[in-house]
Amino acid sequence: MKTVAIVSQKGGSGKTTIAVHLAVCAELHKKRAAIIDLDPQASALEWYSRRDAETPEVIKATPEQLPALVKQARANGAGFTIIDTAPHSDRSAVVAANVADLVLIPCRPSAFDVAAIGATLNLLKISKALDRTAILLNAAPPRGAMADVAEQGLSEIVPVVPVRMHQRAAYSHAINGGYSVEEFDPQGKAAEEIRALYKWIMKP
């Protein structure tokens, strides 16, 4: 089972958007997926409540419950578990990073977001998870050099995922409707980048 934690102390960086899209993508690749939602705001659960489909499973949990839940997901045959965490919560970030094979830090390519990444990196350093951490540039403008500049600076500190997610209305529409971009526009550019991201995550 692959376990991915999505962690960022910065609010609104795209954690929940990425978590639900990766979980649906895993299901479309015939892997049983579970989202464990550690955010008391429970946005992933809110997304699920708008869905018609029963999968992927979304489980709301506290950081204390997480290790046992991950074990249980593995025992139940889940192939892909994704942990969505709360912003401004050291506890949920550290506990999620501890149980994950891969930690993704979504980061918008703006100067403020890039400057705020240090707080998240410090937490991951303390929990010794930096060697399995990568930054995922999210909401990159489709044109212009902003994301390239951000990537250049960030990649000197920590690996940057070679797939970017761009700023696309499709993501907001999908979240609002309880869908994934792959479910209502499978040929669209957003769906393409989610598949590329999933492929990168699952590479041997």
Ligand SMILES: Nc1ncnc2c1ncn2[C@@H]1O[C@H](COP(=O)(O)OP(=O)(O)OP(=O)(O)O)[C@@H](O)[C@H]1O
């Ligand atoms: N690539 C994108 N393109 C367009 N809109 C996006 C993109 N990524 C995220 N958004 C939008 O930005 C907002 C914040 O995203 P999201 O809720 O996923 O962030 P978050 O990190 O989970 O926030 P929080 O820290 O509050 O949990 C949402 O309205 C979402 O639809």
Ligand SMILES: [Mg+2]
């Ligand atoms: Mg969220």
